Amino acid sequence: MATATPTPTLNQAPDCLFGRTAHEQDIIAQLHRDIFADVPETELACLVSVAQEKRHVDGEVLATEDDRTHDFHILLEGKVQLTRQTGDQRSLFRKNVTAPTFMGEMTILARGVSHFTVTSVGPLRGLRVSEEMFWQLMASCPNLREAILKEFHMRWRGQAVMRSQEERLMALGTMTAGLMHELNNPGAAARRAASLLRDNLNRMHLLARKFSEHGHSESQRACLTDLQERVLNARRDVCMDSLQQSDREEELGSWLDEHGVEDAWNLAPTLVAIGMTSSDLQCLAAAFPGAELQEPLQWLEATASSIQQVALVEESVARVHDLAKAVKTYVHEGQGGQQSLAINESLHATLMLLKHKFREKQVTVTKEFGSNLPPLTCVCSGLNQVWTNLLDNAIDAVSQGGHISVRTWKQDEDLYVSIGDDGPGIPEPEQQHIFEPFYTTKPAGVGTGMGLGIAQRIVESYNGNIELHSKPGATEFIVRVPYEVATDA
Structure with a gap:
């Protein structure tokens, strides 16, 4: 277990070296030699005066993810491991940090939460400075402040690059x-x-x-x-x-x-x-x-x-091609090709692709297509994906012999598509979460929790939105898309 000395206060004397013990003088010399070479020993003495010396055994946790207790740690001897995990405990990041060095300044300066779990690897000796004392040191020790801010700037840039890469990889994983x-x-x-x-x-x-x-x-x-x-x-x-x-x-x-x-x-x-x-x-x-x-x-x-059936094969192959092209476009950060899309024809094609699923559950589909709808300029494969996700969810929701309705209409400068079903409905507490990635109300192995989140992002990219109205026996998703879509949608 960790051992620690009582928490001291910042020495207000002009020379913090005064009255230091031999052990403390050794720590000051080590800090000056190994970590803060450009910081005068007088400022390092002030640092030592407010720090707690701590020793940790192998496997001891110094900080956890989302930890809101902010401490500044200086590693004098030993090694720690930094890890970050997903909700299902899969590791996203793992790195070993070896003494001599310091850590924790990013969490304090950025006023955030800890993004890592910090665990000792073998015996560890170091200094711990509370957040309150850290800010006092930053105010009263200019050379120490400069050394910490310089390292903070470098680490912040490195983490920004790392976060960007992580987000991109996670987005690519979601896309895949x-x-x-x-x-x-x-x-x-x-x-x-x-x-x-x-x-x-x-x-x-x-x-x-x-x-x-x-x-x-x-x-x-x-x-x-x-x-x-x-x-x-x-x-x-x-x-x-x-x-x-x-x-x-x-x-x-x-x-x-x-x-x-x-x-x-x-x-x-x-x-x-x-x-x-x-x-x-x-x-x-x-x-x-x-x-x-x-x-x-x-x-x-x-x-x-x-x-x-030949037309259906052609449509299916074209959909596969469009999906692959959409992923390629995303990976290369390019813009997909745009077409003039007739909403009714787009929905009709999607209904054709899912016809076998309707037959399997003996689902009745009612179509009410609005007349004289203006064409929509968009990346058409994206909206086909929206219809597929919403209809697929409706098919899963209804019971054998259930009913699904599809309606289209124009109002002002917007096109509307309604997809409804007579399934059991979505409980109100769950409705606010259904567009979140990986959230699903379906049984294990049936849903991935990805379809609605993907559909929402596609519709929002066209300056539109998706509304949900649900009660037992009646669930309706209404997609609104302005038909005057920007060319860079």
């Missing part, structure tokens, strides 16, 4: 973890699309064999060729809101049912998604009467589904 979090969605979408493409190719192969056995008339070939070309030219699904989509699926499903088509209500959504209506299929019904209509429609639906 966020990237891995985001890559999961397009990766899963592309994998699922590839699997469906394989199924469609097998279906089309079997249908092609049946077609070859029958042969077709000129009118049948003309109708099939025309419809197939329309399907192949449909690069992506038609963008429509939930009410339009539901009405068109019901109308086409009824038409198929009336014509005796099996599995009509499963065929209708795919055909509607690429813009097909019952009027477009009239030539097919005329050319293939009765039961003959089934196989051409299955062929058409398989072709449409394949085009959808």
Whole structure:
């Protein structure tokens, strides 16, 4: 354990050397020789007069992180270890400091808290000066003050560089973890699309064999060729809101049912998604009467589904590319390329990427897209990431068969996007923490606590904000972004 002499007071005599013991004279000589060579021994004597000599055993803690008791330490013999840790006790910094030297002046002069835990490594002998006595020494000993401030300036610059590097590394770590979090969605979408493409190719192969056995008339070939070309030219699904989509699926499903088509209500959504209506299929019904209509429609639906999956793979690969480009831009402190983004199209693309997740939980999605919304100039991959995070959280929040709503509108000079769900809600005490890094209300292994923090930083970079309104059974995130965005956003 540490041993110490009683706390003295500053000697007010002009010559602090007067009355010093032989042991104290040895300490003064050591300080002058090893640490404060440019400081007169008279000032060093004043230092010794207010210091406590202390001895520490191996492993003894001199100071802890966030310690608010500020002492000035002079190491005469031995060694200490400085460490800094994260909340989960992982070491961020570790350094050994060997006598002779001093420490603690940065915490006192900067009026902060200790940033390190200081632990003795082996036997340690030194001097301790309280904060009150330190300030008295700084006022009455100009040469000592100059020596301490000179070292303080050098150490402060070094720590500033170190802090900057640490913050950058931590930010890069957050970006990397966020990237891995985001890559999961397009990766899963592309994998699922590839699997469906394989199924469609097998279906089309079997249908092609049946077609070859029958042969077709000129009118049948003309109708099939025309419809197939329309399907192949449909690069992506038609963008429509939930009410339009539901009405068109019901109308086409009824038409198929009336014509005796099996599995009509499963065929209708795919055909509607690429813009097909019952009027477009009239030539097919005329050319293939009765039961003959089934196989051409299955062929058409398989072709449409394949085009959808190809578009989904393209979208997924583009999202991966955009995410990688965003990280590269951040690392090199450059500016990402800007585009003119249609909010409705951006949300529609994200909903497509997450479609498999909606299906897995049988989630109903209601879309209310505002009309005539002005385009937004931005780094579009960033806002796609916002939609992905908010929708992914909503999917996790709702129960099986739950409901998610997506709305867009314009008000004054701002664009708004609302993403809501009918999950259990976020307790009020937790709402103030949800945008903090690594804070999550999800079970262990489900959430990283990173998505909302990333989303908030992206939206704020466009001079926007995210609002949360939550109660049991109704949670809504509202994203506001001014559509006149600065070019350096």
